[in-house]
Amino acid sequence: MTEVNINEILKKAESIFSHVGILDVxxxxxxxxxxxxxKENKCxxxxxxxxxxxxxxxxxxxxxxxxxxxxxLILQTTxxxxxxxxxxxxxxxxxxxxxxxxxxxxxxxxxxxxxxIVGDMPCIECKECxxxxxxxxxxxxxxxxxxxxxxxxxxxxxxxxxxxxxxxxTLTYVGCVFID
Ligand code: SF4
Numbered sequence: 629m630t631e632v633n634i635n636e637i638l639k640k641a642e643s644i645f646s647h648v649g650i651l652d653v654x655x656x657x658x659x660x661x662x663x664x665x666x667k668e669n670k671c672x673x674x675x676x677x678x679x680x681x682x683x684x685x686x687x688x689x690x691x692x693x694x695x696x697x698x699x700x701l702i703l704q705t706t707x708x709x710x711x712x713x714x715x716x717x718x719x720x721x722x723x724x725x726x727x728x729x730x731x732x733x734x735x736x737x738x739x740x741x742x743x744x745i746v747g748d749m750p751c752i753e754c755k756e757c758x759x760x761x762x763x764x765x766x767x768x769x770x771x772x773x774x775x776x777x778x779x780x781x782x783x784x785x786x787x788x789x790x791x792x793x794x795x796x797x798t799l800t801y802v803g804c805v806f807i808d
Contacts, residue, residue, distance in 0.1 A: 632740055632808050634699060640735055641701050641805075644728050649790030651700035651804050656787075658691045658778030666776065678764045679751040679772045690777040697744065697806035702790050703732065706800040718799060725801035726752070733771065736805055745771040747803035748781070774804065 641648045666674055666681045673680045684690055705728055707721035729747045736743060751757065753769045764770055774781050781802050785792040792800060 634807060637736070637739055637805075637807065638701060640739075641703055641732060644732050645703045646706040646800075647704040647790060647794075649702040649704075649785070649788050651702050651784070651788055651806075653694060653697045653700055653806060656694055656779060656784060658687055658694065659780060660687055660778070662775050662778045662780060663687055673750050676759065677750045677757040678759045679757075679770060680776050683759050684772065684776050687778050690772075693744065693772075694777060694806070697808060699808055700804050700806040702785060702788055703729070703803045703805065704785075704790070704792075704800050706794050706798055708797050709799055711797075721799050722748075722801055725803070729771075729803050732805075737769070740805075740807055741768070742808070744806040745803070746774050746777060746779075746806065747771050748801050749773050750776065774802070 638648060638650075663681055669675075675682060677683055705721060705725035707717065707724065709717040709721075725748065729745070733745050736745060750773055751769075751771050753766050753771070758765050774784065782792045784804070785802065792802065794800060
């Protein structure tokens with residue numbers, strides 16, 4: 629594999645996201661409880677995509693996917709809400725984060741073809757996922773969500789010395805990329 633210039637990738641990420649941190653992949657803990665929570669299907673995505681349980685494979689298989697890497701980046705989009713019931717504002721920040729993840733992913737896939745993209749939502753590459761009848765259409769473009777892989781977002785941020793909460797009235801969405 630060609631040498632990856634993490635500083636260049638970091639610079640690109642910083643030009644897109646509100647906050648960027650270095651991810652030490654060895655700090656990541658996968659939690660069976662997170663997968664149990666997925667089963668409650670509050671997001672209506674359970675058993676709907678290759679990137680959501682049980683389509684992701686077992687938690688052990690997800691951990692294997694993670695442990696192939698050592699370095700990555702944490703990518704955050706922070707916005708402000710009018711109040712705690714500002715659902716429209718929450719939706720806008722979420723949409724903005726998705727747009728930023730898509731923009732960065734286009735760059736990242738070229739810069740690090742062997743990398744892994746892990747956002748805050750299931751893969752949105754295809755209008756309709758092939759799950760469960762056909763294999764994934766674009767395995768090189770697939771993106772998981774942190775929780776589908778068993779990760780607790782706030783814990784990953786804490787263990788990598790990057791804030792998750794930026795003060796009253798703010799909301800932060802988080803994704804990450806695994807580099808090498
Ligand atoms: S790339 Fe397409 S087929 Fe593969 S997981 Fe994503 S949405 Fe599904």
